Amino acid sequence: MGRHLMKTxxxxxxxxxxxxxxxxxxxxxxxxxxxxxxxxxxxxxASGVVQVVLNPEEEPASEEVLHGLRLEYCVQVVGTVRxxxxxxxxxxxxxxxxxxxxxxxIVLSESDVLPFPLDGRTDIDEAKRLEYRYLDMxxxxxxxxxxxxxxxxxxxxxxxxxxGFLEVETPTLIASTPEGARDMLVPSRLRQGHxxxxxxxxxxxxxxxxxxxxxxxxxxxxxxxxxxxxxxxxIEFTQLDFEGAFWGQxxxxxxxxxxxxxxxxxxxxxxxxxxIVRMTHAEAMRNYGTDKPDIRFDMRIADLSEVFAATExxxxxxxxxxxxxxxxxxxxxxxxxxxxLDGLVSQAQDVGAKGLVWMVVEEExxxxxxxxxxxxxxxxxxxxxxxxxxxxxxxxxxxxRTKTVLEVLGHLRLVVGKPDSHDELAFAxxxxxxxxxxxxxxxxxxxxHPFTAPADIDTLINTPETxxxxxxxxxxxxxxxxxxxxxxxxxxxxxxxFEVMGISSEDAEGRFGWFLEALRYGTPPHAGFxxxxxxxxxxxxxxxxxxxIIPFPKTQSGADPLTGSPSRVESLQLGxxxxxxxxxxxxxxxxxxxxxxxxxx
Ligand code: ASP
Numbered sequence: 001m002g003r004h005l006m007k008t009x010x011x012x013x014x015x016x017x018x019x020x021x022x023x024x025x026x027x028x029x030x031x032x033x034x035x036x037x038x039x040x041x042x043x044x045x046a047s048g049v050v051q052v053v054l055n056p057e058e059e060p061a062s063e064e065v066l067h068g069l070r071l072e073y074c075v076q077v078v079g080t081v082r083x084x085x086x087x088x089x090x091x092x093x094x095x096x097x098x099x100x101x102x103x104x105x106i107v108l109s110e111s112d113v114l115p116f117p118l119d120g121r122t123d124i125d126e127a128k129r130l131e132y133r134y135l136d137m138x139x140x141x142x143x144x145x146x147x148x149x150x151x152x153x154x155x156x157x158x159x160x161x162x163x164g165f166l167e168v169e170t171p172t173l174i175a176s177t178p179e180g181a182r183d184m185l186v187p188s189r190l191r192q193g194h195x196x197x198x199x200x201x202x203x204x205x206x207x208x209x210x211x212x213x214x215x216x217x218x219x220x221x222x223x224x225x226x227x228x229x230x231x232x233x234x235i236e237f238t239q240l241d242f243e244g245a246f247w248g249q250x251x252x253x254x255x256x257x258x259x260x261x262x263x264x265x266x267x268x269x270x271x272x273x274x275x276i277v278r279m280t281h282a283e284a285m286r287n288y289g290t291d292k293p294d295i296r297f298d299m300r301i302a303d304l305s306e307v308f309a310a311t312e313x314x315x316x317x318x319x320x321x322x323x324x325x326x327x328x329x330x331x332x333x334x335x336x337x338x339x340x341l342d343g344l345v346s347q348a349q350d351v352g353a354k355g356l357v358w359m360v361v362e363e364e365x366x367x368x369x370x371x372x373x374x375x376x377x378x379x380x381x382x383x384x385x386x387x388x389x390x391x392x393x394x395x396x397x398x399x400x401r402t403k404t405v406l407e408v409l410g411h412l413r414l415v416v417g418k419p420d421s422h423d424e425l426a427f428a429x430x431x432x433x434x435x436x437x438x439x440x441x442x443x444x445x446x447x448x449h450p451f452t453a454p455a456d457i458d459t460l461i462n463t464p465e466t467x468x469x470x471x472x473x474x475x476x477x478x479x480x481x482x483x484x485x486x487x488x489x490x491x492x493x494x495x496x497x498f499e500v501m502g503i504s505s506e507d508a509e510g511r512f513g514w515f516l517e518a519l520r521y522g523t524p525p526h527a528g529f530x531x532x533x534x535x536x537x538x539x540x541x542x543x544x545x546x547x548x549i550i551p552f553p554k555t556q557s558g559a560d561p562l563t564g565s566p567s568r569v570e571s572l573q574l575g576x577x578x579x580x581x582x583x584x585x586x587x588x589x590x591x592x593x594x595x596x597x598x599x600x601x
Pocket of ligand 1 (some may be wrong): 179530
């Protein structure tokens with residue numbers, strides 16, 4: 001490459017084999033050390049870092065320029081790669097064998113003093129990081145996450161392409177899609193008082209594409225859900241969305257498996273050789289107390305109700321008499337002191353248990369537990385056998401309504417069993433979800449969107465609380481990565497399902513009449529899925545929250561500290577939209593001026 005280029009090599013790519021070659025580098029000053037006369041700087045670009053030696057006596061630039069170099073100045077350096085002198089090799093740096101001896105240095109752009117150091121050694125407040133995300137991403141943590149994200153998306157696209165999927169974009173200004181969250185709305189100027197919704201997912205469009213004869217569709221789709229914040233949620237997120245016609249569950253799961261394998265291979269350089277474990281929703285609940293089991297460790301929940309069928313212990317017999325359950329887990333050799341065990345009891349109570357019975361198996365099969373004296377020898381022996389316990393194991397037992405028992409033990413299982421390491425990856429498919437989640441008061445709420453096919457329509461109509469749907473989830477290390485289903489492909493069935501879901505036929509006609517009509521033009525059977533890309537990459541990167549993986553994320557309260565969104569707009573703009581902000585809201589602005597208002601004045 002000729003010298004006319006602003007750079008001829010990437011700083012992070014230089015190695016011993018480049019020794020002797022002339023290079024032009026461009027990047028940022030990461031660190032500088034003055035060693036009387038000679039100055040060493042770390043020159044960083046997107047590829048990494050290399051040490052540059054600036055010797056004013058060799059006139060790479062005027063002394064004034066060199067001594068004036070500050071952190072994050074953007075510079076161009078021409079120089080020669082040479083092996084580092086003995087004793088100065090840095091084994092921690094990929095380019096640590098070499099340095100670049102500069103023959104010229106030009107400052108391309110100076111930098112103000114930074115709001116926080118970029119050295120990676122300092123903990124920086126997240127709000128500050130987000131306010132200066134463009135500086136934050138010069139740090140290796142964010143930079144590497146961005147690269148991993150790009151790699152994951154590329155891997156996904158490659159698989160989709162190889163499998164013959166067509167990438168189709170769907171609109172983001174749409175009529176509402178019911179995924180169960182609140183819509184983000186966009187007012188229309190041309191039709192005042194009317195609103196677009198941002199898609200909660202491209203669900204109905206992908207189904208229309210199937211009706212339209214596109215047999216395999218995919219998209220890296222932005223989705224928007226106005227939900228309350230949690231660490232693994234953002235109002236705006238990205239999914240790998242796909243759908244296949246003449247497909248059922250099996251084709252979808254196999255496609256997900258191909259995607260998962262490729263992404264893991266590309267990001268982690270790990271081959272997933274075993275097929276992804278499959279279990280039904282009922283099995284997941286029974287064994288792990290959750291629909292997103294972390295199966296990096298087994299520790300299944302065991303039903304002890306039979307053991308205590310005739311027990312004299314009132315706490316257990318009362319619950320069993322009320323058709324509740326007694327279940328337990330073997331937490332293994334936890335070696336907890338009394339305070340640690342008490343801690344588990346309060347954790348169990350925090351998630352809804354009335355209490356928690358702990359037992360520690362001691363030498364010669366004797367059991368230490370506050371309730372041991374209320375239980376018979378035979379019962380104690382049975383517990384040990386059902387929970388397959390050995391000396392030193394701590395057993396945790398809960399007696400309550402079955403739903404509570406499973407929830408509590410599902411939670412404790414994660415507390416006592418969770419591996420610290422993110423190295424291990426345990427994918428699972430959970431299939432045969434119920435159509436409805438049943439709340440404590442017996443009320444039903446749909447577990448998936450209403451376009452999901454029920455396994456059997458009669459059960460759905462007659463005993464909806466027990467009905468199963470053709471819906472499935474992908475789980476990784478105890479986190480739901482995505483969900484999908486076989487869809488309803490018949491208009492009458494769709495109308496019936498709306499009805500059971502509590503959507504009246506007028507309402508359905510008003511909101512989805514166009515879709516019910518579309519279903520009447522020879523709709524192929526179809527099925528699909530969507531994988532949350534932010535979550536998948538965050539787990540593969542071992543990041544605790546998805547904000548680390550999103551290039552420009554929002555805070556927990558949905559704000560962007562960098563651009564100041566959401567922000568107020570001029571009344572003129574609101575006027576064009578026919579919108580008047582309520583006087584109460586305006587009054588609340590007066591008492592707390594926001595950033596936007598401050599910069600306007
Ligand atoms: N639209 C669903 C979602 O976003 C995924 C699907 O059913 O394909 O969760």
